Amino acid sequence: MDDWGEFMKSLIAKPVAVIVLLFARVITAVRPFWHEGRLPRRRSIFFANHSSHGDFILIWAVLPPRLRRRVRPVAGADYWLKSRLRGFIGRDVFNAVLIERSRDRRTADPFESMGTAMKEGSSLILFPEGTRNQSDEPLQPFKSGLYHLAASHPDFELVPVWIANLNRVMPKGEFVPIPLICTVTFGEPMHLAEGEAKDMFLERARGALLALAPKKAAAEKVDE
Amino acid sequence: MSPTQFDMMILVLGVCGILLVASFVGHVLERRLSPDGTNAAIENLNARINAWWVMAILIAIAFVAGPIGVLLLFAFCSFAALREFVTLTNTRRADHWALATAFFVVLPVQYVLLWIEDYEIFTVFIPVYAFLLMPIISAVRGDTQHFLVRIAEVQWALMICVFCASHVPALLTLHIPGYEGRNVLLIAFLVIVVQLSDVLQYVWGKMVGRTKIAPRLSPSKTLEGFLGGVASASLFGAGLWWITPFSPLQAGAMAFLITLMGFFGGLVMSAIKRDRGVKDWGHLIDGHGGLIDRLDSVVFSAPIFFHLTRYFWSPA
Numbered sequence: 285m286d287d288w289g290e291f292m293k294s295l296i297a298k299p300v301a302v303i304v305l306l307f308a309r310v311i312t313a314v315r316p317f318w319h320e321g322r323l324p325r326r327r328s329i330f331f332a333n334h335s336s337h338g339d340f341i342l343i344w345a346v347l348p349p350r351l352r353r354r355v356r357p358v359a360g361a362d363y364w365l366k367s368r369l370r371g372f373i374g375r376d377v378f379n380a381v382l383i384e385r386s387r388d389r390r391t392a393d394p395f396e397s398m399g400t401a402m403k404e405g406s407s408l409i410l411f412p413e414g415t416r417n418q419s420d421e422p423l424q425p426f427k428s429g430l431y432h433l434a435a436s437h438p439d440f441e442l443v444p445v446w447i448a449n450l451n452r453v454m455p456k457g458e459f460v461p462i463p464l465i466c467t468v469t470f471g472e473p474m475h476l477a478e479g480e481a482k483d484m485f486l487e488r489a490r491g492a493l494l495a496l497a498p499k500k501a502a503a504e505k506v507d508e
Numbered sequence: 509m510s511p512t513q514f515d516m517m518i519l520v521l522g523v524c525g526i527l528l529v530a531s532f533v534g535h536v537l538e539r540r541l542s543p544d545g546t547n548a549a550i551e552n553l554n555a556r557i558n559a560w561w562v563m564a565i566l567i568a569i570a571f572v573a574g575p576i577g578v579l580l581l582f583a584f585c586s587f588a589a590l591r592e593f594v595t596l597t598n599t600r601r602a603d604h605w606a607l608a609t610a611f612f613v614v615l616p617v618q619y620v621l622l623w624i625e626d627y628e629i630f631t632v633f634i635p636v637y638a639f640l641l642m643p644i645i646s647a648v649r650g651d652t653q654h655f656l657v658r659i660a661e662v663q664w665a666l667m668i669c670v671f672c673a674s675h676v677p678a679l680l681t682l683h684i685p686g687y688e689g690r691n692v693l694l695i696a697f698l699v700i701v702v703q704l705s706d707v708l709q710y711v712w713g714k715m716v717g718r719t720k721i722a723p724r725l726s727p728s729k730t731l732e733g734f735l736g737g738v739a740s741a742s743l744f745g746a747g748l749w750w751i752t753p754f755s756p757l758q759a760g761a762m763a764f765l766i767t768l769m770g771f772f773g774g775l776v777m778s779a780i781k782r783d784r785g786v787k788d789w790g791h792l793i794d795g796h797g798g799l800i801d802r803l804d805s806v807v808f809s810a811p812i813f814f815h816l817t818r819y820f821w822s823p824a
Contacts, residue, residue, distance in 0.1 A: 313591060315791050455601045460608045462599075463591040465790055 297376040304377065308338065308345050312453060312466035316346035319443075319470045323348065327407060328441045328473065330355070331430055333423055333493060334411035335451035337363070340378070342447055343409055346468050356401050357409040358394075360385045381408065385415075395432060402437055409445075412489070418456060423494050426486045434476040434485065441473035442489065446496035469496045512690045515751050516571065519696055523564050530557045555795025563793070563802070567699065571692055575680050576623075578695065582677045583619040588799045589669035589807075590615065592790040596780070597661040602651030606642045606662055614638045615670050622674060625681045634671040639663055668807055669800075675810040682814075682822045684753045693751040697759075698766060698813055701745040702805050705767040706774070709737030726778040738767045753821050762816070766809040773808025777801075 308314065324330070330343055340357035347355060361382040364374030374380045381401050383394035398408060410433070412426040434442055449466040471492055476485055509517075534554045542550040570577035590611060599607060614634065621630040643659040679694040713733025721731045745763020749756040777800060781789065790798025800807075 313588070313790065313792065449595065452599070455604060458601075458604050460604075460612070462594070462604060462607045463587070463611055465591060465595040 293372060293376045297372075300373070301377045304341060304373075305345050308341050311461050311463045312342065312450065313463075314342050314345055314466045314468060317467060317469040319472050324351065324407075324443050324470060324473070325441055326351070326354065327402075327405075327439060328443045329407065329430070329433055329437070330409045330443050330445045330470075331412050331489065331493065332409065332445040332447055333417065333497075334413050334415070335417050335447070336454055337416070338450055338454065339411065339447050340380075340409045342450060342466055342468050343445055344378070351407070354405060355407045355409060356381050358383060358398060358411070360415075362386065362389075381406075394429070395436070398433060399436065402433075402440065407440075408433075412486075416456070417451075422497055423490060426490050428482060428486065430489060431476070431482045431485050438475065442475065443473050444471035444489065444493040444496060445469065446471070446493060448498055467498075471496045510689075512693065515690075515693060516696070519693075519700070519751065520568055523700070527557065527561055527564060530560070552795050559793045559795050571696070575677075578677045578680060578692065579619055579623055582673060583615070585799060585803060586615055586619075586670045586673045587611070588790075588792055589673060589803060590665055592792075592798045592800050593665040593669050594662070595790070596784045596786065597665065598654060598657055599662070600651055600653065600658060602649035603646050603658055603662065605649070606645040606659075609642065609645055610638070610662060610666055610670075614642075614666060618670050618674050619677075622677055622681065627681060630674075630678065634666050638666055642666075672807045672811050673803065675814040676806060678810075678814055679817070682818055684817075684821045685823070687753040687821075690751075690753075694753075694817065697745070697748055697752050697762075698810060699806065700748065701741055701763045701766050702770045702809055703802075704744055705737050705741035705770055706805055708740050709733045709771070712736030712740070722775055722778075725775050725782060729775075734771060738764065738771065741767045753817075762813065765816070766813055769809035769812050770805030773805045776808070777804035 318324075324347075332339060332343060340359070344352055344355065344357070357378055357380045359374055359380045359382055361384045363370070364380060364382055365371050374382060381397050383397055384390045384392070401408065410430060412430040413424040414427040417424050430442070433440070446469045447466065448469070449464050452462065453464050453466065454461045474489065474492060480488075534550070534557045537550050538545075538547075538554060541547050545551055566581065570581040573580075594607060594610075618630070618633055621633060642662055646655070646659055646662075676695055676698065679698065680691045682691055682694070684691070709729070710733065712735075713728065713730045716736065717730030717733045719731040720727065721729050721734055742760050742764040745766070746756050746760030748763075749759035752759050752762075754762060777789075781787065788797025789800035792799045793802055796802050
């Protein structure tokens with residue numbers, strides 16, 4: 285019975301993924317800007333700004349299929365396991381590495397889960413702000429996870445990725461998306477420098493990501 | 509084969525011929541001047557020509573599919589244009605429902621009104637009903653910051669991207685005595701003249717352009733390009749009189765009006781782009797930029813062309 289369920293799940297997962305991607309494209313006409321026009325390498329950790337649950341879908345959508353197959357988003361288990369449908373979408377469709385964000389409820393070490401995925405040859409999509417950014421700041425302070433991954437996996441390139449406009453497509457609390465053009469900008473790949481302290485590295489990574497944000501979005505112009 | 513189909517076939521062959529010549533010239537230029545793909549101008553030219561092929565084929569498919577094909581094509585154009593336009597506006601969270609209404613209610617309704625050929629409502633739906641409804645939806649949310657700017661921008665976006673653009677397929681609904689069943693050729697006339705005028709202005713400008721006509725709005729537009737483009741496209745339009753209900757002279761005058769409106773439409777849309785600090789409206793069409801970059805002149809000429817044709821050629 286369970287095998288049958290798993291089989292059915294894997295059967296529907298592919299078409300569901302195609303539909304989600306198609307929907308994302310219709311709504312956002314998403315377009316990538318690669319760093320110096322080059323595609324990212326196979327072993328990368330993409331770290332991006334986080335303003336919407338759809339963030340990783342846009343990164344996923346712009347990656348060419350052969351890279352996309354090996355990219356797994358890192359997402360909060362508390363959100364993605366709340367209902368069976370979310371669990372199906374998070375685990376089966378997007379093959380997310382689900383981690384428990386609250387320390388008390390942890391049954392598995394998040395770094396172990398991520399490390400296993402990387403050992404299997406997967407790249408990761410990571411949102412180092414930890415939670416969705418609801419503030420007026422463009423980017424919140426980074427959690428330390430990115431540093432630990434960089435220190436333990438020096439063979440992975442760290443690629444900053446700025447996702448623009450998705451927060452306007454679907455602001456918090458709304459459920460109808462507004463079609464708006466979104467862009468995904470990939471920055472220069474970086475590594476942890478020799479002997480670089482945690483805070484220094486996190487600040488450097490945050491600066492690299494922030495530098496990719498559009499200079500002055502039209503949306504803020506009137507507010508000056 | 510009916511006379512309409514025959515005329516359409518000649519048009520398709522003509523457009524194919526022009527594009528074949530363009531592709532050939534582009535190919536020769538590339539071999540000569542940009543063998544390793546380094547000359548940006550040539551690469552852009554070829555990207556544009558390739559995009560022209562795609563656009564021409566899409567329009568041809570829509571024509572073959574009949575009225576529903578044309579309606580769906582332009583409904584999609586309205587959708588993509590509105591998506592580009594709203595991206596550049598100052599909307600706030602309080603506009604969310606107004607925008608959702610614009611995309612998912614106003615736009616489809618406008619094209620359904622065309623489908624059922626209800627001209628009375630079609631022509632007032634956005635200028636009257638949407639105009640009054642949209643600010644109400646925004647006001648209910650209670651955010652007053654930049655209120656007038658926000659509602660004005662959304663209304664403008666709807667007028668340009670949906671109301672004006674829908675006047676191209678609206679040509680199908682006209683009843684012109686002696687022209688029954690040939691209305692799709694009016695769309696062909698409009699689109700060919702406008703787009704040809706854009707291309708000819710570009711070509712004339714590149715060849716003999718010296719005097720900048722609007723340096724602050726659109727630095728690449730020249731007086732010589734404008735005069736040469738408008739004159740040659742108007743002549744070409746006169747030569748297309750056989751697909752229209754007009755005489756050659758009337759067709760030329762219509763083409764002249766269309767190209768003038770198209771030129772100034774391009775200027776207006778450029779002014780908006782400059783204000784928002786962007787070069788293109790988007791990236792939908794390779795080499796051209798966004799859909800609005802290609803559609804701006806059509807959008808400005810279509811309502812005028814529609815109304816003049818309706819007023820003078822279609823008895824009430």
